[in-house]
Amino acid sequence: MVNLGFSIGDLNFKNPVLTASGTFGYGTEYADFIDVSRLGGIVVKGTTLEPREGNPYPRMAETPSGMLNAVGLQNKGIDYFEKNIYPRISGVDTNIIVNVNGSYVKDYVALAERINELEKIPAIELNISCPNVKMGGMAFGTNPDSAREVTRAVRKVYSKILIVKLSPNVTNIVDFAKITEEEGADSLSLINTLLGMSVDTIKMKPALSTITGGLSGPAIKPIALRMVWQVAKAVKIPVIGIGGIMTTSDAIEFMLAGASAVQIGTASFIDPQISVKILEGINDYLNAKGFSDVKDIIGYINRT
């Protein structure tokens, strides 16, 4: 029997496989394909105080080994979430984490306060790294002072587990990791998408309505892995690795580099069962390698 569990602060996760915000809806979208309660956690769609329509179509472009998206945080707002979605998902036996967004610090704070009251939401993921909104999002995660300010403000009002999702669109992601850790983050998740673009040569115009968008998929995996490795060495809090994980082996790479857990994102679009397959694959890997606890491989390559 392999122990797959890990914890962030006092919050226990049954295993280290979570699904990434914006790629897994509210979990219910995948219920025909897998038992979502087997997952370590589900990070639900990015949520804002007010309803948002997102960016105009087209907001997606396929790229080699990946895709660009410019969805722009389309969601029905916290009131709708609390009234219509929360009752449906709060019974699922896994950690449901809400991805929190805003245009201003006060929006993040107000939203975090609201979610703090939701009994069955044990954690939030503070999204200071969305590249697809005009205000807020990545603007917070690419400026050290703003990252500090928003993390500090949310920490003051949010008493449960605070995960901060970092942007890769910075010169040194370790600076942002250290700042948000100092301000009381319980965990860091990385990376959000990389800012990219694509041009339609037939129409002779940008493929996305917003011109630029966020690149995800296996194309970004080596960058994500490098950043997770850098951050995991620099902070004491658990790091959640995200970025192009398509297979068990990809997930293991992140864990060997220092990630306590992983989030599966774009891969779920191609195989809606992949998160559970990776979970089983991690179990098999540990058995084959003779480890009895998943913690034994976390940061393995950093030990000398």
Added chain:
Amino acid sequence: MAKCIENLKIIEIKRLNQDFFILELIAEDKMPEMLPGQFVQVKVEGSPETFLRRPISIHNVDYGKNTLKLLIQLAGKGTTALSKLNNGDVLNIIYPLGNSFSMPSNGGRSLLVGGGCGIAPLLFLGSYLKSNGYTLDILLGFRNMDRIIEYDEYMKLGKVFLTTEDGSMGEKGFVTDHSLFLSNSYDMIYCCGPESMMKAIALFSKKNRITCEVSLENLMACGIGACLCCVVETRKGNLCTCVDGPVFNINELKW
């Protein structure tokens, strides 16, 4: 209706012309019930260029044989890769996805209008309508005579009218120019094809107060309502083409 992910075996690949081919797929287990207008998400193996699944409408279903057909237009790397598969090869698909066309409310006459690749879902729809006792006419538009596909199949379902842009067969012009509109009245129009064609048919339907449904083919990633990439602007805000569509009543759209 539960969605499933399955490996289906190719039993026939039929090349129709330079642009179109039909894949006939057989399932090992009993196929789920499918409705006209629904689509499948096909995984294209073996190339980093074809990273995402391809959404393709269900062209026809044979529950007796446990098979379904996909009518595919060669449009890019994904569809080209699919055209090169062989009998016996296996395709991984997620299905059935999306909503479906609704039945004519008062049992009246229907017109199915298709252009190019948009004719794909209309064969399944026509078969379904016919087997449920509805009367229908079919109007298909093509660029020229050489591009006409599946004509005999549609003939089995009802009266077929044709337009070609160069007049090489049927009436010359676009579907909206066809003379059948002068002498016939319909209670329901179903349309799938290029957006300009669907918009023209939508405008005609609105003017003549005919209920009209169109099937959209927006770019998709997940196909199951998770990524919110395939949205269309509607009177209820941005809706996903993959789960709230692909079929929309034209009154829902901001056309």
